[in-house]
Amino acid sequence: MTDRYLDISGVGIEFDTGGQKFRALQNINLKIGKGEFVTLIGHSGCGKSTVLNIVAGLLQASEGGVILEGREVQDPGPERAVVFQNHALMPWLTVWDNVALAVNQVFRKTMNRHQRREWIEHNLRLVNMEQARNKLPAEISGGMKQRVGIARCLAMQPKVLLMDEPFGALDALTRAQLQDSLMRIQAELGNTVVMITHDVDEAVLLSDRIVMMSNGPAATIGEILKVPLARPRDRLALAEDPDFVHLRQQVLEFLYAKQAVAVDPAASAERAAAGIRLAGPARENPRDGVGPGSEAA
Numbered sequence: 017m018t019d020r021y022l023d024i025s026g027v028g029i030e031f032d033t034g035g036q037k038f039r040a041l042q043n044i045n046l047k048i049g050k051g052e053f054v055t056l057i058g059h060s061g062c063g064k065s066t067v068l069n070i071v072a073g074l075l076q077a078s079e080g081g082v083i084l085e086g087r088e089v090q091d092p093g094p095e096r097a098v099v100f101q102n103h104a105l106m107p108w109l110t111v112w113d114n115v116a117l118a119v120n121q122v123f124r125k126t127m128n129r130h131q132r133r134e135w136i137e138h139n140l141r142l143v144n145m146e147q148a149r150n151k152l153p154a155e156i157s158g159g160m161k162q163r164v165g166i167a168r169c170l171a172m173q174p175k176v177l178l179m180d181e182p183f184g185a186l187d188a189l190t191r192a193q194l195q196d197s198l199m200r201i202q203a204e205l206g207n208t209v210v211m212i213t214h215d216v217d218e219a220v221l222l223s224d225r226i227v228m229m230s231n232g233p234a235a236t237i238g239e240i241l242k243v244p245l246a247r248p249r250d251r252l253a254l255a256e257d258p259d260f261v262h263l264r265q266q267v268l269e270f271l272y273a274k275q276a277v278a279v280d281p282a283a284s285a286e287r288a289a290a291g292i293r294l295a296g297p298a299r300e301n302p303r304d305g306v307g308p309g310s311e312a313a
């Protein structure tokens with residue numbers, strides 16, 4: 017594993033919010049190895065999507081930069097495919113055509129028609145969606161749409177798969193199924209993945225490292241937790257595994273003790289009972305309208 021495959025170095029960003037400056041991120045430094053699975057976790061509004069968007073080339077950092085396999089990221093590109101929370105499929109295209117769109121964009125010059133067909137089919141098979149190839153997005157479930165979104169990104173053979181809360185809108189069972197599929201696919205293809213999640217169990221289950229972000233403004237990386245659990249990982253076996261439980265506890269401590277946000281009386285009573293003390297609340301961004309009030313990460 018090259019441990020500097022993706023190098024995020026000294027990244028900061030300041031937004032102009034109606035004449036006022038808002039510093040969202042400062043001094044983000046993260047080196048990610050080829051084939052590594054890294055999750056970003058932190059309270060709502062801390063800057064996770066902003067980091068991902070800078071890596072995707074959708075946002076320009078105010079300071080620092082991102083280098084992927086020796087080349088500086090300047091704009092969006094198919095070597096950094098993004099899976100969004102809400103799949104972002106073209107509603108008028110079938111499952112097949114949605115994947116074909118990406119494949120034709122990336123491989124029109126290097127694969128002939130037959131090869132492209134095979135490649136589309138292969139990627140739909142990877143996510144178990146080959147049976148639904150002729151359906152429109154409106155005719156399939158939320159989990160199936162996310163599968164197609166993942167297939168579309170995998171089909172571009174990206175150097176890095178960027179996932180912004182890909183399973184956030186799904187029910188718990190579908191989410192578990194997709195987590196298992198993602199682990200299987202990653203084991204097979206060795207993808208480098210950077211994924212945002214709010215789910216502590218998901219972070220521990222999937223990651224090689226969990227990057228825990230401090231609250232904004234001027235958010236940065238607070239701590240990085242290595243997850244040395246053997247693969248393949250089995251969610252049932254891990255639920256009672258002392259190492260898994262300990263790792264989970266470390267993430268919870270970071271979020272709810274070291275980086276706790278504004279107080280909800282019920283949650284704080286629960287925390288007090290668990291012996292966890294609160295840190296000071298974060299300041300708000302004028303753009304947000306409300307201060308950070310969510311107890312969820």
Ligand SMILES: Nc1ncnc2c1ncn2[C@@H]1O[C@H](COP(=O)(O)OP(=O)(O)OP(=O)(O)O)[C@@H](O)[C@H]1O
Pocket residue numbers: 031032033038040058059060061062063064065066067232301303304313
């Ligand atoms: N284009 C923008 N202009 C001004 N402020 C912005 C802009 N984009 C993001 N922000 C602010 O930067 C901060 C970080 O936002 P970001 O969406 O990255 O957080 P997040 O951690 O991904 O949040 P969530 O978990 O709720 O999705 C927030 O205060 C947000 O309001």
